[in-house]
Amino acid sequence: MPNQPAAGRPASHLFYQSRLRRPLASHAEGIYIWDETGRKVIDGSSGAMVVNIGHGNPRVLDAMKRQMDKVTFAYRLHFENEPAEELARRLAGLMPEGMDKVFFVSGGSEAVESCLKLARQWAVAVGQASRYKVISRFPSYHGSTLGALAVTGYDALTAPFLPMMQAMPKIKAPTAYLDRDNLSMEERGLKYADMLEEKILAEGRESVLAFIMEPIGGASTGALTAPDSYYPRIREICDRYGILLIHDEVMSGAGRTGKYLGGDHWNCKPDLIALSKGLGAGYCPLGAMIAPSRLVRPVLDAGGFAHGYTYAGNPLACAAGLAVLDEIENHDLLGNATRAGNLLRQELEGLAECFPFIGDVRGKGLLLAAEFTADRETMAPLPKEMNAYQRVVDIAYERGLIIYSRRTRGGTEGDHFLVCPPMIITPEEIAEMVGILESTLAELAAELGLPVNR
Numbered sequence: 001m002p003n004q005p006a007a008g009r010p011a012s013h014l015f016y017q018s019r020l021r022r023p024l025a026s027h028a029e030g031i032y033i034w035d036e037t038g039r040k041v042i043d044g045s046s047g048a049m050v051v052n053i054g055h056g057n058p059r060v061l062d063a064m065k066r067q068m069d070k071v072t073f074a075y076r077l078h079f080e081n082e083p084a085e086e087l088a089r090r091l092a093g094l095m096p097e098g099m100d101k102v103f104f105v106s107g108g109s110e111a112v113e114s115c116l117k118l119a120r121q122w123a124v125a126v127g128q129a130s131r132y133k134v135i136s137r138f139p140s141y142h143g144s145t146l147g148a149l150a151v152t153g154y155d156a157l158t159a160p161f162l163p164m165m166q167a168m169p170k171i172k173a174p175t176a177y178l179d180r181d182n183l184s185m186e187e188r189g190l191k192y193a194d195m196l197e198e199k200i201l202a203e204g205r206e207s208v209l210a211f212i213m214e215p216i217g218g219a220s221t222g223a224l225t226a227p228d229s230y231y232p233r234i235r236e237i238c239d240r241y242g243i244l245l246i247h248d249e250v251m252s253g254a255g256r257t258g259k260y261l262g263g264d265h266w267n268c269k270p271d272l273i274a275l276s277k278g279l280g281a282g283y284c285p286l287g288a289m290i291a292p293s294r295l296v297r298p299v300l301d302a303g304g305f306a307h308g309y310t311y312a313g314n315p316l317a318c319a320a321g322l323a324v325l326d327e328i329e330n331h332d333l334l335g336n337a338t339r340a341g342n343l344l345r346q347e348l349e350g351l352a353e354c355f356p357f358i359g360d361v362r363g364k365g366l367l368l369a370a371e372f373t374a375d376r377e378t379m380a381p382l383p384k385e386m387n388a389y390q391r392v393v394d395i396a397y398e399r400g401l402i403i404y405s406r407r408t409r410g411g412t413e414g415d416h417f418l419v420c421p422p423m424i425i426t427p428e429e430i431a432e433m434v435g436i437l438e439s440t441l442a443e444l445a446a447e448l449g450l451p452v453n454r
């Protein structure tokens with residue numbers, strides 16, 4: 001039965017999902033986590049794509065301990081604190097030119113909410129109060145709060161809450177890999193980007209405030225990347241109609257894809273950026289909104305940003321964030337994410353040759369995914385009743401590997417899994433991980449009657 005106590009353990013008063021309970025985590029180091037029995041598991045998804053620099057990094061822990069000896073909380077309306085000031089300075093130096101203002105939060109949903117609210121307050125401050133609609137993509141995921149859900153395109157998560165929020169307009173995500181037409185990939189990219197212009201005109205250009213997108217998709221689309229032509233056309237359309245471009249870099253940012261920002265792969269400059277997950281790398285809850293002074297100044301001049309969080313700019317969290325950034329820069333983790341990502345992608349493509357129900361392998365760096373299909377020619381999804389996306393996770397977990405899965409096509413079908421290990425992973429550890437994944441896929445194929453090439 002779901003949520004039954006594990007052997008020898010009392011029933012839990014916590015609840016998250018109504019599935020079988022997992023063992024207690026005992027300790028973690030590098031890419032590994034041990035449970036209470038001493039069993040070692042590879043963290044092949046970095047938690048929820050969070051632990052970018054690996055577990056138990058002693059330099060990060062030492063930096064946090066030093067800060068704990070000074071001050072762990074200083075409310076931003078009462079004091080400034082050195083870690084927040086320094087982390088904001090260094091982050092601004094990693095951003096596209098002009099993105100020089102930082103607003104710290106505790107997580108990705110808060111970062112997205114902050115972007116939405118700053119965009120709206122800016123419009124009001126500059127006399128464009130008719131602008132309030134934020135166009136997003138379907139499918140997409142931008143967070144669990146009601147504001148972030150309003151721009152999320154994922155039926156399984158949004159449907160129960162629709163009466164409680166103002167759902168925002170959606171355009172189709174650039175799933176060009178599914179298209180069966182005579183267009184080139186460049187033409188497909190332009191086709192998907194032009195859907196934004198069509199939606200702006202349909203909604204009324206004077207009512208549209210912003211467009212929010214993940215430069216590289218997260219769980220809702222399985223590491224989706226658009227054709228290269230998509231990104232500059234989106235920027236051009238936003239400029240043409242005076243709307244703001246928001247990049248949700250919660251999952252793709254902080255180095256996971258081999259660039260500090262996912263959008264950097266296309267030199268695509270947004271107007272607002274949401275960061276989290278790898279920013280604190282699981283050592284402390286931390287996120288950030290990055291904005292240019294040209295948006296911030298009118299809001300401050302009009303009376304201030306009517307928004308905030310208790311833990312915004314927390315000194316302990318920012319000290320952890322600084323130490324995480326030191327690890328990325330001092331140990332060439334961007335370079336390793338690229339090298340290890342190239343190797344891991346080759347391995348995943350090799351698995352696709354053995355298991356023809358893998359219809360697509362995609363992503364950048366160490367944000368990679370494989371999508372299951374019933375037919376590679378048509379890209380028809382596996383029957384949803386198979387629950388392949390959940391079974392592959394459960395089988396891998398039993399074999400000592402954590403991976404992450406969702407459904408690509410609106411949350412109802414289109415099973416995929418993500419493989420996103422920490423950026424410190426070595427070739428030997430990749431081989432260990434892929435070996436477990438291969439046996440997992442073999443067991444899945446046998447269980448569900450799926451084809452195998454040997």
